[in-house]
Amino acid sequence: MIRRRGTLFVVSAPSGAGKTTLCREIRLRLPDLAYSVSVTTRPPRPGEIDGADFRFVGVSEFQAMLARGEFAEWATVHGNLYGTRARALEDALATGRDVLLDIDTQGAAQLRARYPDAVLIFILAPSVKELEQRLRERRSNMDADIERRLVRAREEIALWRQYDYLIVNRDVKEAMEQLESIILAERCRVVRLGLTLPDLEVRN
Numbered sequence: 001m002i003r004r005r006g007t008l009f010v011v012s013a014p015s016g017a018g019k020t021t022l023c024r025e026i027r028l029r030l031p032d033l034a035y036s037v038s039v040t041t042r043p044p045r046p047g048e049i050d051g052a053d054f055r056f057v058g059v060s061e062f063q064a065m066l067a068r069g070e071f072a073e074w075a076t077v078h079g080n081l082y083g084t085r086a087r088a089l090e091d092a093l094a095t096g097r098d099v100l101l102d103i104d105t106q107g108a109a110q111l112r113a114r115y116p117d118a119v120l121i122f123i124l125a126p127s128v129k130e131l132e133q134r135l136r137e138r139r140s141n142m143d144a145d146i147e148r149r150l151v152r153a154r155e156e157i158a159l160w161r162q163y164d165y166l167i168v169n170r171d172v173k174e175a176m177e178q179l180e181s182i183i184l185a186e187r188c189r190v191v192r193l194g195l196t197l198p199d200l201e202v203r204n
């Protein structure tokens with residue numbers, strides 16, 4: 001029997017690169033992929049469901065979780081606190097489930113240190129100009145907020161080298177295919193399969 005260990009697929013991108021759409025789509029295409037629901041102090045946006053999109057908490061609750069060592073990684077992003085609960089990750093990995101995480105570059109670096117075999121995927125818009133245009137098209141963003149996100153985007157883009165894969169999102173369909181291919185190929189890697197000699201002998 002092949003005993004696969006679960007793998008962490010960490011996706012990061014500057015806001016406006018299309019990461020949210022890609023993460024939503026990939027979960028529909030690969031329903032066996034568990035999604036890591038982050039804890040955040042950011043208020044919910046319209047349509048967001050507590051417990052499904054994020055777990056929304058107050059700052060004091062977040063700090064209590066942090067003090068109890070519940071986070072595998074955490075970071076301040078755009079002035080709000082975000083964290084990934086270690087327990088949820090450990091449970092999924094232990095049962096051989098792969099986990100998709102949508103987290104920022106600071107969190108990705110922390111997870112890389114904690115789980116060296118995590119797969120880090122960075123998504124980029126074709127250019128900073130295109131990124132700015134996409135941010136401006138989102139009506140919910142105020143000008144000051146767009147500026148802040150652009151400054152942060154430049155900082156994040158500079159960190160692309162810490163990732164294993166880079167997807168340039170020129171076209172959503174193409175980017176989706178690339179993301180799916182990365183996940184499917186990583187799942188076939190011999191080191192992840194946990195094969196033992198008797199398994200291979202039986203198969204041959």
Ligand code: 5GP
Nearest residue numbers: 038039074075077082083084102103104107
């Ligand atoms: P938003 O609040 O717009 O959904 O997300 C803002 C940023 O926070 C995104 O870059 C997203 O990837 C990141 N983020 C979401 N959850 C987490 C988390 O648990 N940890 C870290 N480090 N970043 C997160």
